[in-house]
Amino acid sequence: MAEFGDDQAKASISNAKDLVIDSLAETMDLYGVTRSAGTLYGTMYFEGDMTLDEMRDELGMSKPSMSTGVKKLQDFNVVKKTFRRGQRKHTYVAERDFFKFFSNFFSHKWDREAVLNMEAIEQSQKQLHSIMETATLSEEVRQEAEEVYDILEQSKPYYYWLQRLSDMVKTGEIFDLVPFHPPEDDENEQN
């Protein structure tokens, strides 16, 4: 058996962190967040609040990369600026509560999806409606416009529902509705 000293242990701890950091990065990649942004998040998740310089040192990347990375994560509402007293540099902290992470991340995306598509649908239907009203057109064309109009109309309930879901996630209601279901015990509380 070889000696197992503090240095080796530290390396092993670091390795254990990296395992999870990589996994978090891959997860975020699933949802369209850059892997490097994901790695940054994972690092902040373990390190607590950090300055840009600390991130740069930790990840071995340039400072502008850190700056834009943090900005991206802020856009997703999973990183916030913090204040470390007596510290001139800005500090940032990653959301550590994955329930809040989920909440912030998906409600943001779903809101955007709902608004974006409802706007497109409204505009599209407006155009189709004016075609449907035009008497000089062949029945075939008029009918096609109507079919497309109806397809769009039928999709609206989904967006209303999505908006509702987003609200429930935002307020935390969803966590009351969907129960926790650990294999055995559960002592955690949400939000």
Added chain:
Amino acid sequence: MAEFGDDQAKASISNAKDLVIDSLAETMDLYGVTRSAGTLYGTMYFEGDMTLDEMRDELGMSKPSMSTGVKKLQDFNVVKKTFRRGQRKHTYVAERDFFKFFSNFFSHKWDREAVLNMEAIEQSQKQLHSIMETATLSEEVRQEAEEVYDILEQSKPYYYWLQRLSDMVKTGEIFDLVPFHPPEDDENEQN
């Protein structure tokens, strides 16, 4: 006023579709799906089942692109192979029910997230545990291992919950729990 004939109407219908197709593509881009895959989905959404050649003609792209695009969409469970009788070419159809789209898409992603991270956590904790058991280490190092271990332990309830949510989405339970909420007010009717 210019005449408004069938040809112009058809162009206008096509334009109305494109409006929504672009919006769908942007939406899917939000979730990390390529814009071109999103455009392909949008096209299939309106066209119904299509062969690869029809897609190629419609989108003006190469056939291998269509092939890989369809494959990607199949991975997300939002496109399926269909059978058009007496047709030698394969045909594919896009999921038109956005509720099912949501269901298929997110349950797939969430499952993957849960499994992926739980595996990483288990492995990481195993490593940390063996450090915590090593008596020859300094208290400082041992404690750091324990802290990291605990952070990971605390995140587990989230993944259990996520798995639960994924199941509820898969089975459709979620649609009973989160009510539909069409805006019962019609103060804003645009024509």
Added chain:
DNA sequence: CGGTTTGTTAAGAAAATATTTAACGTTTTT
């Protein structure tokens, strides 16, 4: 079987994205 058609894989070209270095503007400190 041989010849065709269809779909996929591979390799190369093109495009988009990420990253870095350098320059800039702003704030803080002395």
Added chain:
DNA sequence: AAAAACGTTAAATATTTTCTTAACAAACCG
């Protein structure tokens, strides 16, 4: 007010990803 530190933006570079053309493999038809 000047100098220094910090963060962001811009331009250039590097890398990755996407897309196309070409070669390949499998299914279908006579």
